[in-house]
Amino acid sequence: MTEPNGFTQVTEGIGANSTSQANPYGPNPSDYLSNVNSFQLIESTLREGEQFANAFFDTEKKIEIAKALDDFGVDYIELTSPVASEQSRKDCEAICKLGLKAKILTHIRCHMDDAKVAVETGVDGVDVVIGTSQYLRQYSHGKDMNYIAKSAIEVIEFVKSKGIEIRFSSEDSFRSDLVDLLNIYRTVDKIGVNRVGIADTVGCANPRQVYELVRTLKSVVNCEIECHFHNDTGCAIANAYTALEGGAKLIDVSVLGIGERNGITPLGGLMARMIAADRDYVLSKYKLHKLRDLENLVAEAIQVNVPFNNPITGFCAFTHKAGIHAKAILANPSTYEILNPSDFGLTRYIHFANRLTGWNAIKSRVDQLNLDLSDEQCKEVTNKIKKLGDVRQLNIDDVDSIIKDFHANMGTPLLKPVDGPEVKKQKTL
Amino acid sequence: MTEPNGFTQVTEGIGANSTSQANPYGPNPSDYLSNVNSFQLIESTLREGEQFANAFFDTEKKIEIAKALDDFGVDYIELTSPVASEQSRKDCEAICKLGLKAKILTHIRCHMDDAKVAVETGVDGVDVVIGTSQYLRQYSHGKDMNYIAKSAIEVIEFVKSKGIEIRFSSEDSFRSDLVDLLNIYRTVDKIGVNRVGIADTVGCANPRQVYELVRTLKSVVNCEIECHFHNDTGCAIANAYTALEGGAKLIDVSVLGIGERNGITPLGGLMARMIAADRDYVLSKYKLHKLRDLENLVAEAIQVNVPFNNPITGFCAFTHKAGIHAKAILANPSTYEILNPSDFGLTRYIHFANRLTGWNAIKSRVDQLNLDLSDEQCKEVTNKIKKLGDVRQLNIDDVDSIIKDFHANMGTPLLKPVDGPEVKKQKTL
Numbered sequence A, B: 001m002t003e004p005n006g007f008t009q010v011t012e013g014i015g016a017n018s019t020s021q022a023n024p025y026g027p028n029p030s031d032y033l034s035n036v037n038s039f040q041l042i043e044s045t046l047r048e049g050e051q052f053a054n055a056f057f058d059t060e061k062k063i064e065i066a067k068a069l070d071d072f073g074v075d076y077i078e079l080t081s082p083v084a085s086e087q088s089r090k091d092c093e094a095i096c097k098l099g100l101k102a103k104i105l106t107h108i109r110c111h112m113d114d115a116k117v118a119v120e121t122g123v124d125g126v127d128v129v130i131g132t133s134q135y136l137r138q139y140s141h142g143k144d145m146n147y148i149a150k151s152a153i154e155v156i157e158f159v160k161s162k163g164i165e166i167r168f169s170s171e172d173s174f175r176s177d178l179v180d181l182l183n184i185y186r187t188v189d190k191i192g193v194n195r196v197g198i199a200d201t202v203g204c205a206n207p208r209q210v211y212e213l214v215r216t217l218k219s220v221v222n223c224e225i226e227c228h229f230h231n232d233t234g235c236a237i238a239n240a241y242t243a244l245e246g247g248a249k250l251i252d253v254s255v256l257g258i259g260e261r262n263g264i265t266p267l268g269g270l271m272a273r274m275i276a277a278d279r280d281y282v283l284s285k286y287k288l289h290k291l292r293d294l295e296n297l298v299a300e301a302i303q304v305n306v307p308f309n310n311p312i313t314g315f316c317a318f319t320h321k322a323g324i325h326a327k328a329i330l331a332n333p334s335t336y337e338i339l340n341p342s343d344f345g346l347t348r349y350i351h352f353a354n355r356l357t358g359w360n361a362i363k364s365r366v367d368q369l370n371l372d373l374s375d376e377q378c379k380e381v382t383n384k385i386k387k388l389g390d391v392r393q394l395n396i397d398d399v400d401s402i403i404k405d406f407h408a409n410m411g412t413p414l415l416k417p418v419d420g421p422e423v424k425k426q427k428t429l
Helices: A059-072 A086-096 A112-118 A134-139 A145-161 A178-191 A207-218 A236-246 A267-277 A279-285 A288-301 A323-331 A359-368 A375-391 A396-411 B059-072 B086-096 B112-118 B134-141 B145-161 B178-191 B207-218 B236-246 B267-277 B279-285 B288-301 B323-331 B359-368 B375-391 B396-411
Strands: A007-010 A040-043 A076-079 A103-109 A125-131 A165-171 A195-200 A224-229 A250-253 A348-351 B007-010 B040-043 B076-079 B103-109 B125-131 B165-171 B195-200 B224-229 B250-253 B348-351
Touching: A040 A267, A059 A076, A059 A086, A059 A288, A076 A086, A086 A103, A086 B375, A103 A112, A103 A165, A112 A125, A112 A145, A125 A134, A125 A145, A125 A195, A134 B323, A145 A165, A145 A178, A165 A178, A165 A224, A178 A195, A178 A207, A195 A207, A195 A236, A207 A224, A207 A236, A207 B207, A207 B236, A224 A236, A236 A250, A236 A267, A236 B207, A236 B236, A250 A267, A267 A279, A267 A288, A323 A348, A323 A359, A323 B134, A359 A375, A359 A396, A375 A396, A375 B086, B040 B267, B059 B076, B059 B086, B059 B288, B076 B086, B086 B103, B103 B112, B103 B165, B112 B125, B112 B145, B125 B134, B125 B145, B125 B195, B145 B165, B145 B178, B165 B178, B165 B224, B178 B195, B178 B207, B195 B207, B195 B236, B207 B224, B207 B236, B224 B236, B236 B250, B236 B267, B250 B267, B267 B279, B267 B288, B323 B348, B323 B359, B359 B375, B359 B396, B375 B396
Parallel strands: A040 A076, A040 A250, A076 A103, A103 A125, A125 A165, A165 A195, A195 A224, A224 A250, B040 B076, B040 B250, B076 B103, B103 B125, B125 B165, B165 B195, B195 B224, B224 B250
Antiparallel strands: A007 A348, B007 B348
């Protein structure tokens, strides 16, 4: 592993980072409907993700991504509607023929024209969506709730007759009338959909709203609840988690969260949230050590950089800098880590080459260099390092030079002989 | 404004995006303690942000950032402890002398040695922190709760005697014993701190836990509550929002969220969340159109790219792609936007040069090109565009060529003359 400037990799002396006991507050006893410990993923990089501004996936790339998602362990893979374009239909058919473990879905408008094409592609299920907010009813399709219910029934019964899964979702659910929503959900539940979907299409929802709506819906329908959260106001991961607490079962995600505008709940970010909640379940289902490769695959395909502050795989997600943090991490990583980097095939670093460093971090570097300095001497050399760190950005070489010079000068006592000059001066830094 | 490939800027025919009525679910009546409409910001780019791996701010850069934050309108600016290094102390003094509108704070350990230096710097207040979780008590400072209370009382009384503000915060609050926490908070509240702080130091908290803890604490103390959320599991924005709902008043933020590991609640992301909740309040306090410059200033200083999917300022945060989205956005942007880009001095785009495009988006481009095509003709040319979009990634030139060719060929009837060849063939694409 490359060692970036100013960092050192820390692996020795560290026990398992058991997060299962980390949080004394634990699950809320009122969450008896919670699916935090039994959630499933609907991976939509090849549908929602294709709506990301930069995304153009050719057939070969789609197949590569689908295989990587399947290998990672996602439960469903959702594909662009086969009526979006001729090639979209062909790609959908091609991915259905791959024989993946994940079930393949396609995502269509609530319309028989689309449904008829979709069921012929070989998918395991169809995700149907229609706008239910006043905004979308007025400016998108122009239909009322009666028309929506009638179309939904027709499409659902048709898809069911083909023996494949069917999900009905409202669109812009959090700006839809609650009674309208519950009415249509109850109607489609009675016909026998596999899932109903709640979609925060514009990214306006907040966690407690999500919890309330999911809990309410849970008392109205018998089928599973799927949730889809856009990230315009930065709550897509938290909303997904809170939805699971409320009883939703399935969360829509995409790699790096790519989708319309700035996207939806990211796969990696949700993994971070869920492993903090139930490490055993997450590790039993998903190959977390493949997350970085998966993100790099998609990032390269859409020509973006993985964000510097990405959950888990951001370049400094496991880098500890301030002296007080470094000291505690060296004693026990659980002090300042809720995630264990090794669960993701990653490594933690102590960033000691800076003015915020402390003597514990420097002592650890001294040990790595196989030098012998007392605690007092480590404190002294730390002060020298902090002084240089006040002047400019440091790298490991700077720190190592200071330490080695200090050590080299130790062979000779620094006290002046009784009647002579200091024998050897320390180099000025 | 530069027009990226495949996009078109959309400004005409668009009314104000009134978000105040956007969400029929509205505030929860049980949130009578909510500060969603009256929150304050403690901006910590120059403290927490300095703990970001890449951060090295020299005096000049610190002053530039402090001035930009002040201009933006943050309520407090928090600085690195003056005991971190000699230059840290000098910089703290220099920023205190700038005469900014924002109050200046510095952040220290709960120790008299630190407090004595801090009060001499000229700050308006001191933020004191001490680890209260079992992890930190065992592996960081090694003290019990009695010792913590005793130190806290000494430091708080000393700082108060100097006539400046004092905050006491626990560290790793969500892994601390609840009774211990409430005890120490009640103790320091009785002495008369200005604020108590809750800190999710490891980023393990989830929104409903945050709400519960804030509500509980609100019933124990009379002072204001400040919250600090790390983003390891992607909930830092949502947790901040939920804390405000529960009655917290102040949120710690940093530009781009920079801080230890992958950081804390980002200023921009929280602005997105808060403007969706109370646009008038946010616009009255903060200069949102300076957000992008502020982020660019810090991103450049720490040598990172603004994440592609950053809230508000990510390059595609206001870009709409799928045909069904583009159609509705053209009719009314509120259909698929909870944020109005013009509030941030930004612009929305329709991405029409792709295979997911629809004829409404293409018709809008035809209009921009001042060409005259009927709806049926727009649908026809849209099919041609989608066909090419199936083969490769498109840019605006591709689409414009197809439209112009199509239009140019319209002058001549495409029907064959009765007894002759077709007069003019359309160009093959």
